[in-house]
Amino acid sequence: MEYNQLLDNLYEKLPKKTSSGERFEKPIADTFFQGTKTIIRNFDEICRTIRRKPEEFAKYLFKELATPGSIEGARLTLQTKVYPKLLNEKISNYVDQSVICNECGKPDTHVEYGQPVNTLICEACGARRPIRL
Numbered sequence: 121m122e123y124n125q126l127l128d129n130l131y132e133k134l135p136k137k138t139s140s141g142e143r144f145e146k147p148i149a150d151t152f153f154q155g156t157k158t159i160i161r162n163f164d165e166i167c168r169t170i171r172r173k174p175e176e177f178a179k180y181l182f183k184e185l186a187t188p189g190s191i192e193g194a195r196l197t198l199q200t201k202v203y204p205k206l207l208n209e210k211i212s213n214y215v216d217q218s219v220i221c222n223e224c225g226k227p228d229t230h231v232e233y234g235q236p237v238n239t240l241i242c243e244a245c246g247a248r249r250p251i252r253l
Protein backbone atom coordinates (compact mmCIF):
# COMPACT_ATOMS: atom_id res chain seq x y z
CA MET A 121 0.00 0.00 0.00
CA GLU A 122 1.24 3.48 -0.84
CA TYR A 123 2.24 5.62 2.06
CA ASN A 124 -0.18 8.40 1.07
CA GLN A 125 -3.04 6.00 0.83
CA LEU A 126 -2.15 4.67 4.21
CA LEU A 127 -2.35 8.18 5.59
CA ASP A 128 -5.69 8.72 3.89
CA ASN A 129 -7.08 5.57 5.39
CA LEU A 130 -5.84 6.56 8.78
CA TYR A 131 -7.35 10.00 8.45
CA GLU A 132 -10.71 8.54 7.45
CA LYS A 133 -10.83 6.57 10.66
CA LEU A 134 -10.18 9.51 12.94
CA PRO A 135 -13.26 11.08 14.44
CA LYS A 136 -14.05 14.32 12.70
CA LYS A 137 -13.41 17.37 14.79
CA THR A 138 -16.10 19.95 15.04
CA SER A 139 -15.31 23.55 15.73
CA SER A 140 -17.71 23.79 18.63
CA GLY A 141 -16.93 20.43 20.16
CA GLU A 142 -20.58 19.60 20.58
CA ARG A 143 -21.66 16.05 21.11
CA PHE A 144 -24.37 16.23 18.49
CA GLU A 145 -23.83 13.50 15.94
CA LYS A 146 -24.25 14.51 12.38
CA PRO A 147 -26.59 12.28 10.48
CA ILE A 148 -25.07 9.96 7.88
CA ALA A 149 -27.00 9.17 4.74
CA ASP A 150 -27.89 5.55 4.16
CA THR A 151 -27.89 5.31 0.38
CA PHE A 152 -28.02 2.87 -2.46
CA PHE A 153 -28.00 3.16 -6.23
CA GLN A 154 -30.96 2.18 -8.32
CA GLY A 155 -29.79 2.23 -11.91
CA THR A 156 -28.50 5.77 -12.34
CA LYS A 157 -30.44 7.11 -9.38
CA THR A 158 -29.42 7.49 -5.78
CA ILE A 159 -31.87 6.68 -3.03
CA ILE A 160 -31.40 8.02 0.48
CA ARG A 161 -33.14 5.47 2.62
CA ASN A 162 -33.10 7.40 5.88
CA PHE A 163 -33.93 10.86 4.55
CA ASP A 164 -36.86 11.22 6.91
CA GLU A 165 -34.68 10.37 9.87
CA ILE A 166 -31.97 12.83 8.80
CA CYS A 167 -34.55 15.62 8.64
CA ARG A 168 -35.83 14.75 12.10
CA THR A 169 -32.29 14.74 13.48
CA ILE A 170 -31.52 18.18 12.08
CA ARG A 171 -35.09 19.37 12.74
CA ARG A 172 -35.69 20.69 9.27
CA LYS A 173 -38.57 20.21 6.89
CA PRO A 174 -37.86 17.49 4.31
CA GLU A 175 -38.84 19.84 1.46
CA GLU A 176 -36.43 22.47 2.72
CA PHE A 177 -33.48 20.14 3.14
CA ALA A 178 -34.21 18.39 -0.17
CA LYS A 179 -34.11 21.75 -1.93
CA TYR A 180 -30.65 22.39 -0.53
CA LEU A 181 -29.40 18.99 -1.68
CA PHE A 182 -30.85 19.40 -5.18
CA LYS A 183 -29.07 22.72 -5.49
CA GLU A 184 -25.76 21.63 -3.98
CA LEU A 185 -25.60 18.39 -5.91
CA ALA A 186 -26.98 19.99 -9.07
CA THR A 187 -29.47 17.21 -9.54
CA PRO A 188 -33.24 17.05 -9.50
CA GLY A 189 -35.01 14.58 -7.27
CA SER A 190 -38.12 13.84 -5.31
CA ILE A 191 -39.26 12.92 -1.84
CA GLU A 192 -40.99 9.55 -1.80
CA GLY A 193 -42.30 8.69 1.61
CA ALA A 194 -39.37 8.49 3.99
CA ARG A 195 -36.89 8.37 1.13
CA LEU A 196 -35.28 10.89 -1.12
CA THR A 197 -34.56 9.96 -4.71
CA LEU A 198 -31.82 11.82 -6.59
CA GLN A 199 -31.82 11.52 -10.35
CA THR A 200 -28.07 10.99 -10.64
CA LYS A 201 -25.45 8.86 -8.96
CA VAL A 202 -24.16 10.69 -5.92
CA TYR A 203 -21.47 8.99 -3.95
CA PRO A 204 -21.98 8.78 -0.19
CA LYS A 205 -18.79 10.68 0.58
CA LEU A 206 -19.94 13.77 -1.34
CA LEU A 207 -23.48 13.50 -0.06
CA ASN A 208 -22.35 13.28 3.55
CA GLU A 209 -20.05 16.26 3.03
CA LYS A 210 -23.06 18.27 1.88
CA ILE A 211 -25.10 17.14 4.86
CA SER A 212 -22.24 18.03 7.16
CA ASN A 213 -21.90 21.49 5.59
CA TYR A 214 -25.60 22.11 5.97
CA VAL A 215 -25.49 21.17 9.63
CA ASP A 216 -22.52 23.51 10.21
CA GLN A 217 -24.03 26.41 8.31
CA SER A 218 -27.73 26.12 8.97
CA VAL A 219 -28.34 24.01 12.05
CA ILE A 220 -25.61 24.35 14.66
CA CYS A 221 -25.64 27.49 16.81
CA ASN A 222 -22.44 29.52 16.49
CA GLU A 223 -22.63 30.68 20.07
CA CYS A 224 -23.22 27.52 22.07
CA GLY A 225 -22.67 24.80 19.48
CA LYS A 226 -26.02 23.16 20.09
CA PRO A 227 -28.25 21.90 17.29
CA ASP A 228 -31.47 23.02 18.99
CA THR A 229 -32.30 25.68 16.46
CA HIS A 230 -35.05 26.68 14.11
CA VAL A 231 -35.30 29.05 11.20
CA GLU A 232 -37.42 32.14 11.07
CA TYR A 233 -38.12 32.84 7.42
CA GLY A 234 -38.00 36.40 6.32
CA GLN A 235 -37.14 38.82 3.56
CA PRO A 236 -34.44 39.54 2.68
CA VAL A 237 -32.84 37.25 5.23
CA ASN A 238 -33.68 34.13 7.13
CA THR A 239 -32.67 33.99 10.76
CA LEU A 240 -31.35 31.00 12.64
CA ILE A 241 -32.61 31.09 16.20
CA CYS A 242 -31.06 29.00 18.94
CA GLU A 243 -33.51 27.62 21.44
CA ALA A 244 -30.74 26.73 23.86
CA CYS A 245 -29.08 30.13 24.26
CA GLY A 246 -31.28 32.51 22.27
CA ALA A 247 -28.59 33.54 19.80
CA ARG A 248 -29.74 34.74 16.39
CA ARG A 249 -27.84 34.96 13.17
CA PRO A 250 -28.80 35.47 9.56
CA ILE A 251 -28.42 32.43 7.33
CA ARG A 252 -28.72 31.63 3.70
CA LEU A 253 -30.59 28.49 2.82
Ligand SMILES: [Zn+2]
Pocket residue numbers: 221222223224225226242243244245246247
Ligand atom coordinates in the same frame (compact mmCIF):
# COMPACT_ATOMS: atom_id res chain seq x y z
ZN1 LIG B 1 -27.02 28.64 21.08
